Amino acid sequence: MFDLAQSIAEWRRQMLAAGVKTPVPLEELEGHLREEIERQMRAGMDAAFAFDAAVRQIGEPPFIKTEFTKLQRQANIKTMRKMLVGVAALAVVFAVGLAGLFVWAQWPVLARQPTRFTIAVSGQSGLPFTGVIKVDASAMSVSGVAPTNYVVIGRAVDCRFQKQQADGVLGVCLRMNYLNGTDSVTSSKSGRGVGASMSLHNGSCYSF
């Protein structure tokens, strides 16, 4: 005795075994199968013949699977292309960003424009010092007590500071445009002073 429900269940099992996925497209295909069976039966065909005809009409499971595999392959290629484009775009953005950052940081050097230098005289609080700050071609004498900061604009800076008493340690740190800085240096206790020089291209610190 033909059992339509059991035959449809067996058809589903074969579809799943062939790799046709559920719910999509298997639910859609099953709906189609059932509508075709009903149409055939309304036309006077018995259930067994209607089922066989509908199954033939819809296609064998391996055929269906092959068609959907092609579709999946195309979707995968499309996804991979999108990912590649995304990675390439990210790489370009990263490279442009990096180049921008470099140009921004090095702009004074690249453009050879006067830039801001910060001279930080540090050391024992209240230690008196005198010094000379040379900015490009002009020099000025300064005096004060540590700690003190000087801000100058130019292309090259050279500065020397000398402590006014034997005891105490004096230090200097010279920075350009907040980014490039010389290493700070401190005088030895018995030393007389510290100096630093920096241009748009290089810098150095020394003690004497």
Added chain:
Amino acid sequence: MIRKELVAASAEPLILSLLAKGESYGYAIIQEVKARSGGKLQWTDGMLYPVLHRMEQRGLLKSRWGQSETGRKRKYYSLKKDGKTAMAKHHEQWSLIHSVLAGLQKEQYV
């Protein structure tokens, strides 16, 4: 019977043109194509669904799950904007082929 290459090539423009009349589902699309072609355009029913899904992936169609009058689940498809554009292109190209063929056929009878 129409050659399978031509059947495959005509699937997309036919689906787009049928859906231009309103949303529909796989089984109804196949039945309408059969009826309109007098049964001469026969699709293997299972072939239609990969085509519909591919068109959906390409952004030509959109779909939604609905229910038949008997409560059975059905997936309804309808045209998206890109689908309408694609349909217009298909019509233009198929009309061109048709006019070339018709012209050549006419010349043979002169």
